[in-house]
Amino acid sequence: MSERLLFPDPLAAADLLTFAGRAARLGEDAVRLTAGGGTLATTAAALAPRGLFDATPTVLGLRALPVDPELECDLVVAASALHAAADDRTAVVLPETALAPAWAGIAPPRSGWEPRGEIAAAQLAARAQWGIAAVAEAVPTDAGEDAVRAVRARVWGEVDDTLAGLPLGVAFAAFTLGFIGGSEQARVLASGPWTRIALARGHVIVRGPSVSGLTPVRPTGRA
Structure with missing residues (x-):
């Protein structure tokens, strides 16, 4: 995966980190990052079941941000592991390891709403x-x-x-x-x-x- 996400300005980079921080505090420490066409869709599970008999509903939150138009990705990483680049305020550094939570396998439709x-x-x-x-x-x-x-x-x-x-x-x-x-x-x-x-x-x-x-x-x- 790419080592960094590049944003058009520092505010967009900080916005991602704020959203990731909120997601991490909810207990489901993962965010799905899907980028293409200059937009980064960041999805987090505000609520998600753990195990077959867990009745917790799966409720997803999604925030869209402008990102490097050349970036294309679809990966899930620990929300708490994202951090600002020390040398570039428009960049967010990705962790080296990807995750695979069950909720990330759910794909809401992109059209037809x-x-x-x-x-x-x-x-x-x-x-x-x-x-x-x-x-x-x-x-x-x-x-x-x-x-x-x-x-x-x-x-x-x-x-x-x-x-x-x-x-x-x-x-x-x-x-x-x-x-x-x-x-x-x-x-x-x-x-x-x-x-x-x-x-x-x-x-x-x-x-x-x-x-x-x-x-x-x-x-x-x-x-």
């Missing part, structure tokens, strides 16, 4: 904060990792009527990955079993039941 409606970013933030408090309250004192994961799976996997029937985990992903800012309306798009929550700062993608209860919006040509 149809608009389904909108959800207020403020509503996503409110539901995320409610869920964080619910997890904290339900986790027993001195709980082990299995008990914590069971609580997280139950809370974040719960279908939420105020989020058009999506799992509460989509709000958690949008909030903890830093996608919520201001009073925007998040666009909701669907492609087959996939749903995408599109915000200005990033996208949350989940596979599962179709969204419901939203007021349809006219297609705008954006996806």
